[in-house]
Amino acid sequence: MANMFSKLQDHVASLEDDFSKFYDKGNKAAGTRVRKGMQELKQLAQDIRVDVQDKKNAD
Template structure:
């Protein structure tokens, strides 16, 4: 469940920047959103590989 918590923490940490970008058109917040989404993509890939490895061992 640690990985799930990491995923939730990352998504929640981006909430403020999403609001600033979409509601207030803050361009710097948009850059942070893009960076955070890239981190989310990388974390998701790590989790996918980890799940596949565990599945293959079973």
């Protein structure tokens, strides 16, 4: 579980440059990378939610 959370944090950090390029400089390609990265974050978050729910229900 800690590994999944660490992966989520690393992924957020990796998107920082593209956020800056898109919002500050208007780089449209960076916006595409941000959208793709956010979709991956959504999936990582969902995986964590499912794991937490499974552990909660197991007790």
